[in-house]
Amino acid sequence: MNDLLFQYLLRLGDDSLILGQRLCEWCGHAPTIEVDLSLSNLALDLIGQATLFLGYAGEVESGGRDADALAFHRDAEDFRNCLLVEQPNGDFARTMARQFLFSSYQLALLDRLCSSADGRIAEIAAKAVKEVRYHADLAADWVVRLGDGTAESRGRMIEGLDDCWRFLDDLFAMDDGERALAAAGIAADKAALRPLVQGRVEQVLRQATLSMPGLPWQVTGGRTGRHSEHLSRLLAEMQVLPRAHPGARW
Amino acid sequence: MSKDWPLWEVFVRARGGLEHRHAGSVHAPDAELALRHARDTYTRRMEGVSLWVVRSADIVASDPDQAGELFEPAASKVYRHPTFYDLPDAVKHM
Numbered sequence: 582m583n584d585l586l587f588q589y590l591l592r593l594g595d596d597s598l599i600l601g602q603r604l605c606e607w608c609g610h611a612p613t614i615e616v617d618l619s620l621s622n623l624a625l626d627l628i629g630q631a632t633l634f635l636g637y638a639g640e641v642e643s644g645g646r647d648a649d650a651l652a653f654h655r656d657a658e659d660f661r662n663c664l665l666v667e668q669p670n671g672d673f674a675r676t677m678a679r680q681f682l683f684s685s686y687q688l689a690l691l692d693r694l695c696s697s698a699d700g701r702i703a704e705i706a707a708k709a710v711k712e713v714r715y716h717a718d719l720a721a722d723w724v725v726r727l728g729d730g731t732a733e734s735r736g737r738m739i740e741g742l743d744d745c746w747r748f749l750d751d752l753f754a755m756d757d758g759e760r761a762l763a764a765a766g767i768a769a770d771k772a773a774l775r776p777l778v779q780g781r782v783e784q785v786l787r788q789a790t791l792s793m794p795g796l797p798w799q800v801t802g803g804r805t806g807r808h809s810e811h812l813s814r815l816l817a818e819m820q821v822l823p824r825a826h827p828g829a830r831w
Numbered sequence: 832m833s834k835d836w837p838l839w840e841v842f843v844r845a846r847g848g849l850e851h852r853h854a855g856s857v858h859a860p861d862a863e864l865a866l867r868h869a870r871d872t873y874t875r876r877m878e879g880v881s882l883w884v885v886r887s888a889d890i891v892a893s894d895p896d897q898a899g900e901l902f903e904p905a906a907s908k909v910y911r912h913p914t915f916y917d918l919p920d921a922v923k924h925m
Contacts, residue, residue, distance in 0.1 A: 613858060615871065616868075618875075619868065622871050719867060722863070722864070
């Protein structure tokens with residue numbers, strides 16, 4: 582059971598960590614200074630969540646690894662994040678399409694985890710769910726603004742959403758281990774979350790005067806460490822400093 | 832992009848019971864996004880519990896060139912402060 586819990590915590594923590602790192606790439610490049618700050622705020626919230634989940638993962642593993650060791654000294658195939666969060670930022674519309682999907686998913690997930698049978702998970706979820714409610718709201722707002730905006734912004738939002746739709750099955754993927762944790766009341770049953778998330782997504786897309794993209798061929802594998810090439814490059818940048826100077830302090 | 836957006840003045844209430852105070856300004860296309868930008872720019876270090884945003888263009892300001900006639904005459908009128916007056920001892924609780 583401990584190994585299952587460890588794997589589950591990696592999934593939760595890695596999602597937040599990798600998306601947080603992705604969003605950091607916008608720092609200094611966003612369309613306006615206000616948007617720059619708002620993206621950095623999302624990133625920092627996510628990295629904070631990752632610290633809590635990975636810290637707990639390290640304790641469960643009890644092999645002497647803390648959150649930093651797990652973040653900076655694992656290779657791509659040991660990461661358990663979903664494929665959606667490792668995708669490149671693209672333009673602002675694509676970033677917001679990705680954020681909208683992920684935050685909508687994460688909100689439903691954390692909402693459920695607030696009543697997890699594991700007290701630590703419930704505590705982290707209760708803290709994070711408030712942050713994520715804001716993320717989901719902000720991203721939905723941008724989906725509507727861009728989708729129901731100019732011909733240019735609309736086209737870009739449609740492209741952004743289309744690009745994300747390949748990763749939906751991966752986002753909600755569960756294996757036997759996670760199902761066992763869900764049966765024990767520790768993990769959330771993602772299959773049950775999916776209609777909730779889909780309903781919310783449909784509602785926002787309608788408001789954005791966009792139609793729900795059809796489900797294209799689905800890529801999966803993130804939860805078992807089969808990632809796209811994008812993850813290795815992201816990790817190379819994120820991990821270079823702690824690996825070049827192990828144990829360095831400010 | 833931001834130069835196409837109007838400017839909004841941001842007022843932050845630091846704690847319940849205190850007044851909203853001017854914190855700065857943000858660019859935003861409308862009031863809703865102005866509030867979001869204000870939240871992300873001026874309350875990220877626990878500075879506030881409530882926000883107001885006002886279109887900068889809607890604020891009517893006094894003319895700095897008129898500062899002389901507007902504000903200087905008050906300088907010589909210390910009797911407008913209640914502390915100017917000596918109260919007889921018989922008057923209590925003032």
